[in-house]
Amino acid sequence: MLTRRAALMGAAGIAALPVLAKAAKAEEAFTPIAAPADLSKLKRIRRELVAPPYVHEHEQVAPGEPRIVEFEMKIVEKEIQVADDAWLQGMTFDGSIPGPMMVVHEGDYVELTLINPSDNMLQHNIDFHAATGALGGGALTLVNPGEKTILRFKATRPGTFVYHCAPGGPMIPWHVVAGMVGTIMILPRDGLKDHEGRQVAYDRVYYIGENEFYIPKDAEGNYKRYADVGESYPDTLELMNGLVPSHVVFNGAVGALTGDHALKAAVGEKVLFVHSQGNRDSRPHLIGGHGDLVWESGKFNNLPERDLETWFIRGGSAGAALYEFLQPGVYAYVNHNLIEAVNLGATAHVVVEGDWDNDLMEQVLAPTEMAGI
Amino acid sequence: MKLSLLLPAMMLAGTFGWLAVPEPPPPFDPPELVRIDPGPIEWRPFGNFSWQGKASTPEATRVGVPGFEIMKFQVTRAQYAACVADGACAEVPGIGGDLPRTQVNWQDASAFARWYSRRTGETWRLPTEAEWQRAAAERHGDAAPEATDLDPGERMLANYRNGSLLRGQSSPRLRPPGGFGVNSRGVADMAGNVWEWTQGCMQNGTIRAGGSVELTAPYCTVRIAGGLHRAAIIDFVRDPRVGGCAVGLPPDHLGFRLVREP
Numbered sequence: 333m334l335t336r337r338a339a340l341m342g343a344a345g346i347a348a349l350p351v352l353a354k355a356a357k358a359e360e361a362f363t364p365i366a367a368p369a370d371l372s373k374l375k376r377i378r379r380e381l382v383a384p385p386y387v388h389e390h391e392q393v394a395p396g397e398p399r400i401v402e403f404e405m406k407i408v409e410k411e412i413q414v415a416d417d418a419w420l421q422g423m424t425f426d427g428s429i430p431g432p433m434m435v436v437h438e439g440d441y442v443e444l445t446l447i448n449p450s451d452n453m454l455q456h457n458i459d460f461h462a463a464t465g466a467l468g469g470g471a472l473t474l475v476n477p478g479e480k481t482i483l484r485f486k487a488t489r490p491g492t493f494v495y496h497c498a499p500g501g502p503m504i505p506w507h508v509v510a511g512m513v514g515t516i517m518i519l520p521r522d523g524l525k526d527h528e529g530r531q532v533a534y535d536r537v538y539y540i541g542e543n544e545f546y547i548p549k550d551a552e553g554n555y556k557r558y559a560d561v562g563e564s565y566p567d568t569l570e571l572m573n574g575l576v577p578s579h580v581v582f583n584g585a586v587g588a589l590t591g592d593h594a595l596k597a598a599v600g601e602k603v604l605f606v607h608s609q610g611n612r613d614s615r616p617h618l619i620g621g622h623g624d625l626v627w628e629s630g631k632f633n634n635l636p637e638r639d640l641e642t643w644f645i646r647g648g649s650a651g652a653a654l655y656e657f658l659q660p661g662v663y664a665y666v667n668h669n670l671i672e673a674v675n676l677g678a679t680a681h682v683v684v685e686g687d688w689d690n691d692l693m694e695q696v697l698a699p700t701e702m703a704g705i
Numbered sequence: 706m707k708l709s710l711l712l713p714a715m716m717l718a719g720t721f722g723w724l725a726v727p728e729p730p731p732p733f734d735p736p737e738l739v740r741i742d743p744g745p746i747e748w749r750p751f752g753n754f755s756w757q758g759k760a761s762t763p764e765a766t767r768v769g770v771p772g773f774e775i776m777k778f779q780v781t782r783a784q785y786a787a788c789v790a791d792g793a794c795a796e797v798p799g800i801g802g803d804l805p806r807t808q809v810n811w812q813d814a815s816a817f818a819r820w821y822s823r824r825t826g827e828t829w830r831l832p833t834e835a836e837w838q839r840a841a842a843e844r845h846g847d848a849a850p851e852a853t854d855l856d857p858g859e860r861m862l863a864n865y866r867n868g869s870l871l872r873g874q875s876s877p878r879l880r881p882p883g884g885f886g887v888n889s890r891g892v893a894d895m896a897g898n899v900w901e902w903t904q905g906c907m908q909n910g911t912i913r914a915g916g917s918v919e920l921t922a923p924y925c926t927v928r929i930a931g932g933l934h935r936a937a938i939i940d941f942v943r944d945p946r947v948g949g950c951a952v953g954l955p956p957d958h959l960g961f962r963l964v965r966e967p
Contacts, residue, residue, distance in 0.1 A: 416877035416946060416957065553798055591869045591954055660858030662865045683865060688856035695857060698755030701909060701921040 371400060371441060371484075378402040381432035384539045385583055385595060385680075387517075387606075392533050394437035394521040400484070401436045404445040407475075407497075409452045409561050412511070414579055415586040415677065418547050418555040421564035422584075423454070423497065423510040429584030430541025430608060431495070431514025436487050437521050443484040450478035453562055455499050456507065460485060461648070462493035462516050470498045487518040491631035492650035496610045505611065506565065509546055509572060511584065513610030515539060515650045520632050524604075524654070526625055527635050534604035534654060538595050540616070542609045542645070542667060542678060543584060544577035577612075580672040582665075582680045589680035595665070597657050599686025605665065606630075608650035616653065617642040617668035618682070620661065623653035642668045659693065660686040731824045732787050737777040738965060739840070739891050745769050746838050749847065750918060751935050752908035760860060762849045764916035770839040775832060776962040778882040778893050779805040779901065785817060793820035797943060803881045805899050807958035811928045811940035814902045814961040821963065828966040834905030836964060837931040842889050844896035846871045848934035868954045871933045877946070877957040900932035900945070900956035907937045932956055 377399050379388050405426045412422040412429065425431025436442055442463075448456050455476050459468035463485035466472050473481045497512035498504045526532050548556045548567035555578070558564035571578070583589050597603050602624075607616045625636035628643045630651040637643075645651050657663075667678035747765040754763050785806040788794035794816050797808045809817075814831060822829045838845045848871060850863035877898050885897030895901075906923035913919055930936045936956045938945055945955040 552800070591872060594865075594869075660856075661861035681865075683862060684858075685862065686858065688858040690856075693857070695759050697758050698760045699753045699909060700755060700758075700911065 390435040398439040421561040429511035448475040546571040581677040586677035594681035756912040898957040899960040900930040905929035
């Protein structure tokens, strides 16, 4: 165990991009050349993160001047059941796959305390696609087990952005497909706007993190389980490199957002669906509904597209779709690669209460046998 | 006897298991059987029903079910393996262990019944839907919405709620035979996490004034599996799980048990 742990940690260091390894080593002795930014006059607010598909309390329109928004995340390495018969040696931000969603406003400062508890085996860091410089913060946040780090960056671009672990070399894709990916949403200070620049608000926000897993099978075709994350690496690497996932899921497991865990809404409610995929393309589709306003690439300085049937999420990005439910019933929110939706797991359900509108749809004739045919 | 007469007779003998050289008995002990006495069930056909042109749910009606004998436990992996070894059943995924045979489609289950009948010289078959419901007693589940005058949204929501409720906190982990206990009729593992194939076909029909049902032709490519809630499954599907249907909850596993005809 110790040998493997040492070997893996060594591998992470050696295989890291030179610049990254250098940054990690230089970190302790690092003397900033520029003067630290004086943010002493800014108000601070601390946000407690909540597990997806939910999002912590937040304002849609920023209340006053930019603030420093404090978050804290603990990295948790643990085995996670991802299907009836499959377990993943997972690596997580704050214990969930995907990692929790953070919400701030444009101009705010994100200040994250990242903790790598001593009972973890591996080094981790965080690369915010929303941040500028130092590999998105990755070069400044590489923490060994038993260490913590604090990163502050300015949220300059409004939109939904992926964050993920990127501790160097082949550790990068592995940590991401093991679950270390999440989303930050940076709202315009005056909130979201439609295609004509009018302010729009949402009644609920759901955060759908999509992950694909590569879980090896044994000779008899059963999914293999491993003693720890390190033991799972060689088989997983081989499977990953074939690019054929064993599971494609929302919220970390097959069925994580169905049945008792189905999302809820009501007719007349506007729901913002934020969808992220850290590694691979996806194509969300709401069966029976639409995207009224869709920021497909997730960046709010661009006009939203309207009336979409399916939208495209590039691997390594997060997008947002606003939809007002008009009809009650059960909706399936899927990755419209339907093989991935139905056979590999990428299906969520939205249970919508309200009154049926026969103008929008009516059953004129229920399935009936045709006489004489 | 002329050869032309003898040949059909031999084929007939082979089919029905008499006159021919008796087959060796199956290489496992006869399964424990439970005698189910004749009695009534509240019966509601399963499928697509309409009332005044709209989707609806037929009223349950009381029907009598003749007595029968049914296996106390589901057919196991080991029992099914004997049929595979004989070349009479298809190989299916998941072998070994003292577990019920799952990952079987309706055809596989029917093939096992034919093989077992041949090897025992008795007549074994899948239960009818009514027999399964009678044997399941208090464990028979049905997620169909109760009321007949629901709008499409209400019907979807009611069906989903009922399905979720019936599923409760069930776990899909397979248990050895007996793992879900016996019901009030002494039958083990009814409506655990293994749904059981029946002979039942998906029905279509119209509901008449007063709630009675006029059935039309059954659609037998879709067979009914009994369990926590009845499920309509295409007869060649072995694994109903994974991500599930677009909406609604799929069964965890598909298995079966047989009824012995007197």
